[in-house]
Amino acid sequence: MTIGVHAPILAIAVPLLGAFALPVFAKVHRSLRDLWAIAVGAFTCAMVITVAVQTFTSGIQVYTLGAAAPTDTIASGGFPIRIMLVVDGMSAFMGLISALVGLASLVYAFHFLKEEQGKTLAMTLFFLLWAGMLGMEYTGDMFNFFVFLEVTSIAACSLVGYRTWESRPAEAAFKTMALYTVGGLLVLLAIGILYGEYGALNIAYLSSKITGSQLDKIALGLLLGGLLMKVGAVPAHMWAPDAYGEAPAQAAIMLVANTQASLYGLWRVLFTLFGGALSAPAVGWLVTSLGVLTLLVAVLMAVVQTDLGRLIAYGAVSQIGYMLLGVGVGLTVLPSRPDWGLVAMKGGIFHMVNDAATIGLLFLAAGVVKRAVGTRDLRALGGLGHDLKWTSGFFFLGALALAGIPPLNGFASKFLIYESSFRLSPILTAIAVLGSILLLAVFARAFQGAFLGPRLREAKPASPSMLVAMGVLAAVILAMGLVPGFFVEHMVTPAAEALWRGRDLYLAAVLGG
Amino acid sequence: MSVVVRTIARIIVPMILAFGAYVIMHGHLTPGGGFQGGAVIASAIALLLVVFGSGRLAGHKNLLSLLEDLGAIAFVALAFLGIGCTFFRNVLAGSGGLFGMPVPPGPNPGFLNTGGTLPLMNWAVGLKVAAGLGSVVLLLGLFGGGDDR
Numbered sequence: 334m335t336i337g338v339h340a341p342i343l344a345i346a347v348p349l350l351g352a353f354a355l356p357v358f359a360k361v362h363r364s365l366r367d368l369w370a371i372a373v374g375a376f377t378c379a380m381v382i383t384v385a386v387q388t389f390t391s392g393i394q395v396y397t398l399g400a401a402a403p404t405d406t407i408a409s410g411g412f413p414i415r416i417m418l419v420v421d422g423m424s425a426f427m428g429l430i431s432a433l434v435g436l437a438s439l440v441y442a443f444h445f446l447k448e449e450q451g452k453t454l455a456m457t458l459f460f461l462l463w464a465g466m467l468g469m470e471y472t473g474d475m476f477n478f479f480v481f482l483e484v485t486s487i488a489a490c491s492l493v494g495y496r497t498w499e500s501r502p503a504e505a506a507f508k509t510m511a512l513y514t515v516g517g518l519l520v521l522l523a524i525g526i527l528y529g530e531y532g533a534l535n536i537a538y539l540s541s542k543i544t545g546s547q548l549d550k551i552a553l554g555l556l557l558g559g560l561l562m563k564v565g566a567v568p569a570h571m572w573a574p575d576a577y578g579e580a581p582a583q584a585a586i587m588l589v590a591n592t593q594a595s596l597y598g599l600w601r602v603l604f605t606l607f608g609g610a611l612s613a614p615a616v617g618w619l620v621t622s623l624g625v626l627t628l629l630v631a632v633l634m635a636v637v638q639t640d641l642g643r644l645i646a647y648g649a650v651s652q653i654g655y656m657l658l659g660v661g662v663g664l665t666v667l668p669s670r671p672d673w674g675l676v677a678m679k680g681g682i683f684h685m686v687n688d689a690a691t692i693g694l695l696f697l698a699a700g701v702v703k704r705a706v707g708t709r710d711l712r713a714l715g716g717l718g719h720d721l722k723w724t725s726g727f728f729f730l731g732a733l734a735l736a737g738i739p740p741l742n743g744f745a746s747k748f749l750i751y752e753s754s755f756r757l758s759p760i761l762t763a764i765a766v767l768g769s770i771l772l773l774a775v776f777a778r779a780f781q782g783a784f785l786g787p788r789l790r791e792a793k794p795a796s797p798s799m800l801v802a803m804g805v806l807a808a809v810i811l812a813m814g815l816v817p818g819f820f821v822e823h824m825v826t827p828a829a830e831a832l833w834r835g836r837d838l839y840l841a842a843v844l845g846g
Numbered sequence: 847m848s849v850v851v852r853t854i855a856r857i858i859v860p861m862i863l864a865f866g867a868y869v870i871m872h873g874h875l876t877p878g879g880g881f882q883g884g885a886v887i888a889s890a891i892a893l894l895l896v897v898f899g900s901g902r903l904a905g906h907k908n909l910l911s912l913l914e915d916l917g918a919i920a921f922v923a924l925a926f927l928g929i930g931c932t933f934f935r936n937v938l939a940g941s942g943g944l945f946g947m948p949v950p951p952g953p954n955p956g957f958l959n960t961g962g963t964l965p966l967m968n969w970a971v972g973l974k975v976a977a978g979l980g981s982v983v984l985l986l987g988l989f990g991g992g993d994d995r
Contacts, residue, residue: 400935
């Protein structure tokens, strides 16, 4: 019983402790460090799964830090003042995505990272990033959200740029850091405005007070701007290809999951924090049009890339567009058309986990290519399929899933998005379908260029732990593609409903009554 | 640096350390706390670096990074102390033991032996910040070029 009650905080505190203790264990012996990393990773995943099962079966989980009991949300004075974790369906769903990606990244890193190239450092930063992501997803407090946002920013930028012996990672990390900092400051300013207005930081309490005044609108604009910067939506997408492209593969997939944690923050702000005050569809249209713009620009940029890493990075940015499109359509029709608005939300949210698995698989395969032949330049690659049989299979699977080919998971979520956005405006669907077709073309070219053709040179095959990590993601892609109904019913629908109509439940869980 | 500077530094550094320790120790009573006190202590390290050069301090780099880790671990471990109730629960406050004196109501000059886990967390943060900022300064000195004296 006790560990189940404490599971939300343990999922954040244990990777944090893992990050701090890892360098100490590494000083003792490497095998002790590896053992510790495995233990912390396994325990964190177990806690995240516990939280998800509890949330999906028995409703919202609340955990108040420092109180006499975890459910003591209201301090003396009738005011929620303590730091608090509030896990509803959406938070639990995001936690599962982070756990899946984190597990794949950790397993992959064991054979991918080299000892003499900062393996201990990279693993420490990995755990820090993981703790920050889970914190962003579980927290019920605006300032705490900002703190975890900054934890992920710092850890992510360090992971992009820690390889100081190369020049390009440092430049990518600097660019990323600059945009993350500006985004973080915008979020902080918005939180300051809300705090000045209502004297509180708790999301549920703020949400019950927000009236939609002029200041609230400014705060909403700042939050939207800051979080969209962290997400990499089009006007502020220029850091994403650099960061994704230059980061080592195991870090790149964590960056993808981190982007989604920021996207989750955006949903939380739009649907829960401002859910009561926001009734105009203008914000929904803004999110929708940014989504369409993002996917179109990113796909067009992907067409001209010659570096495999940057090509996949633009693919990753384009997928953010699909998520913004799906949830944006849902937000636009929230008051008026509940029947298919929820379908759009399900599509956008289901696409988050699909994107984590498919883009993750592609990045990991690209990492194998880089390790095998030392370059990712498509003009110099060719015929790798002779040596990297499993990797080319995984890349092919990921590319098909990303383009939304029917028996795979990308089709399941994209179809929900097409179906619902068509009813809002057929132009949106037309652009989205065009984006998918272009993506298929881009990745068919990449696959053909890198893996097919005559053998140009000897390639070093992938190590077992790397194959296992890719296998896990491939299994998730196949499972979600073959039985999408199961996942939609048990995970995606509770998550979508938590945002769609779950605001009252969220407020009641914290404020009581 | 010249003998005057070295002599003054030898006198001043213990004072800075004592002041830093004071700021950390009274963190739960007066303005300041772990972060501020740690920064004060790190300024002593910066002074040593300027006066004696980074070469003399380079050997302590691993010690500093180990201390930084231990400070962070101590902070999380103190938060775990309360896991019987909730994470971060202040179990020592009012218990009568270390830092556990119940605070009498009304105005008072401030009692050091109160605050429960708060003073301990201040020490953990102080250790982390002093060692962290100290190693940042030291690394800047080490990478700064060959003109160390």
